[in-house]
Amino acid sequence: MNTIAIVGICIAAATIAVLAVLMIWCLFLKRDRGGEQEEENEDDIEQGRNREREERIGEGKGIRNRGLDCFMNAPLQCFVGMDDFCDRIKDEEGINVDNDEAESDDELNGKSGVLEKFKRFIEIYKKDDNCNMVDCEFLREAFEAEFPSSEQHDTRQFIMELFEAIQSEQNISNQPFISSGHKDHKDAWEEYTKNNTSIIDDFFIGMYETKFQCECKEIETVYEQFNHISLPITIKNSLETFNLWLKNCKKNTYSEFKCKKCNSFKKFEIVKQITKFPQYLILAFERLDTHKNVKLDGIINFPLNFTMPDPDNNENNKQTIEYDLNSIINHSGFIHQGHYTAKSLRNDQWLNFNDSLYEPLLGPPINDPKAYILFYKKKVSS
Numbered sequence: 001m002n003t004i005a006i007v008g009i010c011i012a013a014a015t016i017a018v019l020a021v022l023m024i025w026c027l028f029l030k031r032d033r034g035g036e037q038e039e040e041n042e043d044d045i046e047q048g049r050n051r052e053r054e055e056r057i058g059e060g061k062g063i064r065n066r067g068l069d070c071f072m073n074a075p076l077q078c079f080v081g082m083d084d085f086c087d088r089i090k091d092e093e094g095i096n097v098d099n100d101e102a103e104s105d106d107e108l109n110g111k112s113g114v115l116e117k118f119k120r121f122i123e124i125y126k127k128d129d130n131c132n133m134v135d136c137e138f139l140r141e142a143f144e145a146e147f148p149s150s151e152q153h154d155t156r157q158f159i160m161e162l163f164e165a166i167q168s169e170q171n172i173s174n175q176p177f178i179s180s181g182h183k184d185h186k187d188a189w190e191e192y193t194k195n196n197t198s199i200i201d202d203f204f205i206g207m208y209e210t211k212f213q214c215e216c217k218e219i220e221t222v223y224e225q226f227n228h229i230s231l232p233i234t235i236k237n238s239l240e241t242f243n244l245w246l247k248n249c250k251k252n253t254y255s256e257f258k259c260k261k262c263n264s265f266k267k268f269e270i271v272k273q274i275t276k277f278p279q280y281l282i283l284a285f286e287r288l289d290t291h292k293n294v295k296l297d298g299i300i301n302f303p304l305n306f307t308m309p310d311p312d313n314n315e316n317n318k319q320t321i322e323y324d325l326n327s328i329i330n331h332s333g334f335i336h337q338g339h340y341t342a343k344s345l346r347n348d349q350w351l352n353f354n355d356s357l358y359e360p361l362l363g364p365p366i367n368d369p370k371a372y373i374l375f376y377k378k379k380v381s382s
């Protein structure tokens with residue numbers, strides 16, 4: 001064999017070897033690619049699962065907390081859960097603000113135009129997107145003066161301020177309504193709604209009727225609006241607070257007053273009851289005693305639903321008004337150092353909201369020991 005032939009065989013062998021190595025490498029490469037694809041598929045499946053999870057609790061989004069914002073975030077979650085209220089607020093306008101100005105972004109970042117900012121918040125929250133959290137700094141800023149972001153605040157005060165801000169933008173008059181000389185409670189409510197046409201009045205305002213009856217049978221009836229009902233609690237009767245309130249909703253007490261007719265001090269019977277039930281009844285447990293500087297812990301029994309005699313149809317037929325629990329605000333911690341969270345019903349699913357985080361709950365918050373504020377929704381009569 002000559003040298004040329006040996007070199008030729010070596011080159012051929014080397015070529016075969018290189019080709020073989022290339023083929024094997026290609027096979028590995030292919031397998032690797034396949035592996036990657038499998039992983040991608042798994043990612044898709046996982047994303048799909050996430051989407052499913054999002055869809056299942058899709059009615060919820062977290063709200064960013066920039067420090068001490070939970071006093072605001074918790075009630076906002078409760079309002080978002082009120083579908084009828086959110087549907088209506090989209091078309092609401094303020095009559096006491098310049099809406100052309102309020103619509104500009106500059107104005108939205110300023111202090112006025114709470115209604116517009118609240119509407120924008122609801123719009124962002126209800127937007128069907130992949131966001132799991134909304135930022136409502138523009139709404140937070142509107143309350144910076146009353147609720148400085150460097151301090152902790154009472155969520156109940158925030159709810160009342162929010163109501164008053166929107167009412168002042170929408171109502172003709174913002175005088176507290178305490179009025180007498182009406183034919184009946186329907187007449188008093190009609191009088192009230194002449195000046196108070198805001199969305200807050202439509203959804204959250206109720207009315208008390210108080211009858212003062214002298215021994216001489218002279219009666220004076222006074223009507224008074226309310227935006228929430230405060231339930232005082234003590235450690236001893238905390239288990240009975242709600243039931244006591246339900247029992248005392250038509251309450252008789254006695255006191256001495258000067259009678260216009262008798263022109264002297266006489267014993268009066270006072271009967272106080274609710275004659276206008278709002279669409280959403282807000283009940284606040286007086287857990288935060290700022291006078292004694294203590295927080296009253298303890299379980300308070302509250303029902304998932306309850307009925308009240310219907311003041312409009314109570315004489316002839318024993319009709320009732322029914323309320324269902326719609327959301328609650330919890331307070332944990334101490335009086336000046338605590339944290340607010342919310343539990344809100346969304347499409348038959350109870351969700352727990354803790355600022356930017358939220359999770360589904362297995363069931364309704366029955367007698368939640370941290371409950372501070374309850375929102376009940378009036379049931380649509382069938």
Ligand SMILES: [Zn+2]
Nearest residue numbers: 214216259262
């Ligand atoms: Zn009298």
